[in-house]
Amino acid sequence: DSGVTQTPKHLITATGQRVTLRCSPRSGDLSVYWYQQSLDQGLQFLIQYYNGEERAKGNILERFSAQQFPDLHSELNLSSLELGDSALYFCASSPQGRGNTEAFFGQGTRLTVV
Amino acid sequence: GQQLNQSPQSMFIQEGEDVSMNCTSSSIFNTWLWYKQDPGEGPVLLIALYKAGELTSNGRLTAQFGITRKDSFLNISASIPSDVGIYFCAGQLWGRNDMRFGAGTRLTVKP
Numbered sequence A: 001d002s003g004v005t006q007t008p009k010h011l012i013t014a015t016g017q018r019v020t021l022r023c024s025p026r027s028g029d030l031s032v033y034w035y036q037q038s039l040d041q042g043l044q045f046l047i048q049y050y051n052g053e054e055r056a057k058g059n060i061l062e063r064f065s066a067q068q069f070p071d072l073h074s075e076l077n078l079s080s081l082e083l084g085d086s087a088l089y090f091c092a093s094s095p096q097g098r099g100n101t102e103a104f105f106g107q108g109t110r111l112t113v114v
Numbered sequence B: 001g002q003q004l005n006q007s008p009q010s011m012f013i014q015e016g017e018d019v020s021m022n023c024t025s026s027s028i029f030n031t032w033l034w035y036k037q038d039p040g041e042g043p044v045l046l047i048a049l050y051k052a053g054e055l056t057s058n059g060r061l062t063a064q065f066g067i068t069r070k071d072s073f074l075n076i077s078a079s080i081p082s083d084v085g086i087y088f089c090a091g092q093l094w095g096r097n098d099m100r101f102g103a104g105t106r107l108t109v110k111p
Helices: none
Strands: A005-007 A010-013 A019-024 A031-037 A044-050 A053-057 A064-068 A074-078 A087-094 A109-113 B005-007 B010-014 B019-024 B029-037 B044-049 B055-058 B061-065 B071-076 B085-093 B099-101 B105-110
Touching (some): A019 A087, A019 A109, A044 A064, A044 A074, A044 B099, B019 B085, B029 B061, B044 B071
Parallel strands (some): A010 A109, B010 B105
Antiparallel strands (some): A005 A019, A019 A074, A087 A109, B005 B019, B019 B071
């Protein structure tokens, strides 16, 4: 158990809908990363937050947004969903936002858009 | 530029054999991490490297941070069936916050 909790584990929704994925980082970790992993693909970096502020942005679509709350949990919002958005979405947390850091991953949320 | 090139893409080996995989980039990295992912699970951190030239072991796993800061390798000795999975390298670019992943090496171990 990495200590990173993601909910829900599975999500099935229709095209055009909006969903929210939730991540609770390890106790004490200030940094949260979101990644998308399509079938048999690598991990695509979406966005990083550190202590409530956006720190880095990757290949995140405009239809997607994220935030980190004062209690350090984070949410990834996916809107106007398309079939191609079906993927595993992972959250990872680390103690720091920059420099020597180790990131620990949650179990992921499997999103299926039908 | 910021791409991580991981090779090989896949490996099929016999139990007991040694394995070697690597990641290269044209950019300088501050940190190299190696992860293993089992099907349907999140990646699990195996080894973290922070200094150029650093060589670190974790049981049968050994990883090194290249002297140029642009590459890293992971070796697995005396492979066993439970080593099966996808191995990812990840790196944090010098002066940046985000962490980028290689495409992964899919390892199959035949008993």
